[in-house]
Amino acid sequence: MKRTMIKNLPEKKGEEVMIKGWADTVRFQGKMAFFDFRDVSGKVQGVVFGKPEVLEEAKKISAEDVVEVRGIVNERNDRGAKEAMEKEKESGVKDFFIKEVEIEITAIKILAEAEIPFALDEEVNLDIYLNNLPYTLRNPKTAAIFKVQAKIVQKFREYLNNKGFTEFMSPKIVGDDAEGGAGVYEVEYFGNKAGLATSPQLYKQIMVGALERVFTVGTAFRAEKHSTSRHLNEYTSLDWEMGFIDSYKDVMRMHNGLLKFIIDEIQEEMKTELAEFGVENILAPEEFPVMSLPEAQELLEKEFEGVKAVGEPDLEPEHERLLCQYAREKLNSDFIFITHYPVSKRPFYTYKSEDMEGMTDSFDLLFKGVEITSGGQRIHDYEELKKSMEAKGLDPEKFEFYLQAFKTGMPPHGGIGMGLERLTQKILGLDNVKKATLFPREINRIDTLLNK
Numbered sequence: 278m279k280r281t282m283i284k285n286l287p288e289k290k291g292e293e294v295m296i297k298g299w300a301d302t303v304r305f306q307g308k309m310a311f312f313d314f315r316d317v318s319g320k321v322q323g324v325v326f327g328k329p330e331v332l333e334e335a336k337k338i339s340a341e342d343v344v345e346v347r348g349i350v351n352e353r354n355d356r357g358a359k360e361a362m363e364k365e366k367e368s369g370v371k372d373f374f375i376k377e378v379e380i381e382i383t384a385i386k387i388l389a390e391a392e393i394p395f396a397l398d399e400e401v402n403l404d405i406y407l408n409n410l411p412y413t414l415r416n417p418k419t420a421a422i423f424k425v426q427a428k429i430v431q432k433f434r435e436y437l438n439n440k441g442f443t444e445f446m447s448p449k450i451v452g453d454d455a456e457g458g459a460g461v462y463e464v465e466y467f468g469n470k471a472g473l474a475t476s477p478q479l480y481k482q483i484m485v486g487a488l489e490r491v492f493t494v495g496t497a498f499r500a501e502k503h504s505t506s507r508h509l510n511e512y513t514s515l516d517w518e519m520g521f522i523d524s525y526k527d528v529m530r531m532h533n534g535l536l537k538f539i540i541d542e543i544q545e546e547m548k549t550e551l552a553e554f555g556v557e558n559i560l561a562p563e564e565f566p567v568m569s570l571p572e573a574q575e576l577l578e579k580e581f582e583g584v585k586a587v588g589e590p591d592l593e594p595e596h597e598r599l600l601c602q603y604a605r606e607k608l609n610s611d612f613i614f615i616t617h618y619p620v621s622k623r624p625f626y627t628y629k630s631e632d633m634e635g636m637t638d639s640f641d642l643l644f645k646g647v648e649i650t651s652g653g654q655r656i657h658d659y660e661e662l663k664k665s666m667e668a669k670g671l672d673p674e675k676f677e678f679y680l681q682a683f684k685t686g687m688p689p690h691g692g693i694g695m696g697l698e699r700l701t702q703k704i705l706g707l708d709n710v711k712k713a714t715l716f717p718r719e720i721n722r723i724d725t726l727l728n729k
Contacts, residue, residue: 283319284319290378291349294380295346296321296380297344299391300312301315303339308329309324315417320374321379325385326381331382339390339391340393342390343389345386346384348380373553422712425705432538436539443488445484445488447474447516450471450472473500474496475499477497477694480493485687506708506709509698513696521690525639527691529567529640537562554705559704565612566604569633570591570615573600574588574589574592580603612643615640617630628691639652642695657687659683701713
């Protein structure tokens with residue numbers, strides 16, 4: 278008999294089926310046994326009654342055992358299930374638990390026994406949760422995080438493909454660093470020194486000279502000694518770059534459209550997953566609000582008592598949180614662009630503003646309290662780019678491969694880099710970016726805690 282996925286059981290009423298999955302919960306009541314079975318598609322109740330030989334087999338099963346179950350699909354008529362289905366109908370949010378039917382079990386077999394460290398729905402601290410990821414990832418609520426994350430990547434690709442972008446794969450071993458060498462993991466490379474890529478930036482720009490509009494999804498590494506709820510040492514970077522722009526505003530418009538598309542599609546297609554985290558309405562207007570850094574700093578001091586921001590070269594985390602609070606309450610947006618950061622705070626390839634002395638035509642996009650994107654216009658003139666490198670203390674000879682793209686002619690261009698895990702975290706309202714990371718790497722952890 279062919280396996281039936283749990284989500285498809287309502288289509289099989291009155292039929293005999295075979296499902297495979299996990300025994301999510303196990304309950305015995307006299308001569309009856311009740312189970313909740315789970316697979317990747319959903320959860321359903323199974324019942325054993327009137328079959329002593331099946332009940333004896335059922336008594337061998339414990340929570341999280343991997344099982345094969347055969348039985349008849351029957352309609353559920355209990356009051357609780359009917360009320361829950363009515364609520365689902367009213368809200369339009371389909372629960373992971375399939376309530377329309379149950380399985381009258383005729384045969385059950387253990388495929389693998391489980392020895393579990395704690396119940397999947399038990400609240401545990403973050404270290405215990407991460408140390409047991411091969412197990413805790415089975416929780417449907419945890420799994421929902423990564424279903425949403427997969428959808429983000431899918432929609433990122435879909436939007437950019439439809440806008441004429443070409444995906445490429447960026448190398449992860451580099452000879453020098455796009456950010457000027459800070460936070461690089463050094464690796465021995467056949468007797469030479471290399472590093473793990475902190476960004477695909479240089480390769481994105483090279484590819485603009487070949488394909489004009491490009492994007493990449495890949496791993497980036499930062500050897501920074503952070504131990505916070507918002508930093509990782511290995512993360513997934515969503516990057517795109519486009520040529521023949523008129524200004525950094527073209528980049529912002531493209532990114533605005535991309536993020537609005539992603540948010541709208543997730544809110545339409547992932548209602549069940551968003552409901553798991555109480556996410557009801559993410560505000561993504563047609564045009565995100567925009568402020569220059571000086572304007573944002575003046576607003577902070579005007580709107581929030583005791584805040585000091587004017588004249589600082591960058592925003593503090595608390596400033597980002599307050600600006601997002603202001604944007605949601607006063608501007609009806611969970612997103613806000615902050616533009617024109619100082620030359621001293623931006624990488625060498627950033628285009629210098631012609632309107633604001635000492636500033637760059639760059640931006641950060643803030644979302645629900647944190648920066649999720651950095652972007653802007655890039656320097657496309659070969660000689661100017663070399664001078665900018667030297668001003669940052671970099672040796673152009675070490676970037677000869679990169680500079681070749683500019684020496685042979687590069688159009689005006691710009692783009693963005695965005696962290697997938699941080700975006701996922703903020704969409705779902707998670708309190709730590711590590712919860713939005715499948716296997717987080719940070720200063721105290723590879724797979725489990727270091728130096729235990």
